[in-house]
Amino acid sequence: MKLFYENVNLQTFQATKLDEGTDEQGRRYIVLDQTAFYPTGGGQPHDTGLLNQARVYDVEEVDGTVRHYIEGTDPLLETVHGEIDWNRRFDHMQQHAGQHILSAAFENNFDLKTVSFHLGEEVCSIDLETEGVSSELLAAAEDQANELVLDNRPIETKWVSKEELAQYPLRKEVAVSDDIRLVIIPEADYNGCGGTHPTSTGQVGTIKILHTEKQRGHTRVYFVCGKRVNNQLGEKNEVIQALTAKMSAPQEKLKDAADRLLDQNRQLEKTVDELKDQLLSFEAKQYTEDVVKEIFTDRPVSELQKLAKMIVNEEKTVLFVNETDDKLQLVCGRGANVEVNMNQLVKSVLPLINGRGGGKPDFAQGGGEKLVSAAELLEACAAELL
Known part of the structure; x- marks a missing residue:
């Protein structure tokens, strides 16, 4: 029996152990004749808590049976005392009901449907069926949602048959055909849902939209409810106070x-x-020879490319090798009066370092593993040039 459907505010309970075992990952689990532990499902995470003194760290429903995954190897008595981590459960109840309210505000007032929902450990999100939402619309939807919270309307649950669904203005089609459970906020939201919710909208507390982002043709809206709003406010206030001090503003x-x-x-x-x-520019002018051959250590390649182009502009030829901790890099260029194809030159020596690269006939670069010394690679380039 799922006691969380009988009394969502139940925090402790007594039960009888029916079975225990280990799953494919070697995790120990217990099956009870009744439980107040909510298993993962419907977008809502599982409950945690205690069975006697054993910590419950995961709860899943497998083939209609609720498994309580517990720590430790000590035997569990036949009669079990269960205790829910109420702070975690009530937080999930606030977030889940807040999602219903916020989604209803977007759909009822702005005809924006929710296509998915995620309840995260710190923030929640809904994906709206639109590519973009203005800040004005977000603010209006948030206001509408919080007005519904302040109305303190009841949040009702009802088990109905498939035939009875036609009596309710559902926000979306239900995903099951048997054991259909509706969560109802009168005159606001009618939705098929198997999650846990408070008994009134006032218990959700404040709903706050944080930010949005585009997500595959939809708009993802991040939000928090209840105590999480206070947490967010506290974190942001700490950041603001620190910035105020650092920036003297x-x-x-x-x-x-x-x-x-x-x-x-x-x-x-x-x-x-x-x-x-x-x-x-000053460094480039130090090179007076027609063919400039140089080995560098840990120079940024972009910097060497710029240096090489400055030298090439003086109608000189450049062969640079740059050595780092784990690789060798090449930068090669030539002036207009030199006929050697630098792209071919680089590609001809890259096999020595199992490298990749390329470029244009007058300028090319590449890099690879340190399979030879920097001096050997430079000499190979010089040989190809000749």
């Missing part, structure tokens, strides 16, 4: 302070890039 001016800091950072990055280019 009050909360209402944090955005302006952040914009100024980002602008300053962009300007500094631009200045650094310009100075790097100047240094590379």
Whole structure:
């Protein structure tokens, strides 16, 4: 017997052990004649708690039987005292009922259907059947949902037959044909659901939409309810207070302070890039020979490419090898008066390092494993050039 359907607020119960065993993964489980532990299903996670002194860490329904997975190897008495982790259960009840209310607000007021629901450990989400939702619509839906919470309407459950479904304005078709359980918020939401919910909308507490993202043609709306709203508020307040101190700006001016800091950072990055280019230009002028062969250690490839192009612009040929902890890299270029195909040159030596790469006839690059020394790879490039 599933006691959570008889009394959703039941936190402790007595039961008789009917069976025990281990599953395919070697996890020990107990089967009882009745239970208040909710098994994973319908988008809602399982309950946890205690059976006597054994911790229940998972609950699943397998072939119509509820399995309680417990820790330890001590034998369990025939008569069992069960205790639900009520904080976890009530949190799930708040989130699940909040989802019903929020989905009803989107559909009833804006004709946006919910196509899926996820109850996560920290935040929840619904996927709406639309590619985009404005911030104004989100705010309006959130207000409508919280008005329904404040109305403190009853949340009713009812077992009905398939034939009786026509009597109710269901938000979506039910997925089963037998043992149909409806969760009803009068004049607001009628939905087939096997999860646990509070007995009134007021127990859901506040519903808060956090943010949205696009998801395969739908819009995923992230939200929290009840105590999770306080948790989110506390976390965000800590971040804001820390930023207020670090940026020497009050909360209402944090955005302006952040914009100024980002602008300053962009300007500094631009200045650094310009100075790097100047240094590379000075470095390029140090090479006076027609064929520049050089070995570097841990230089960024993008930097070597830029240096090589500066040298090539002076009608010189460049053969660079860069050595890092675990690989060798090549950057090769030539001026317009040299006829060697650099793309072919690079590809001809890459087998020495089991490498990959390529480019254009006048400029190419590649890299691979350290199967030869940097000097040997450079000499191979020079031989190909000759």
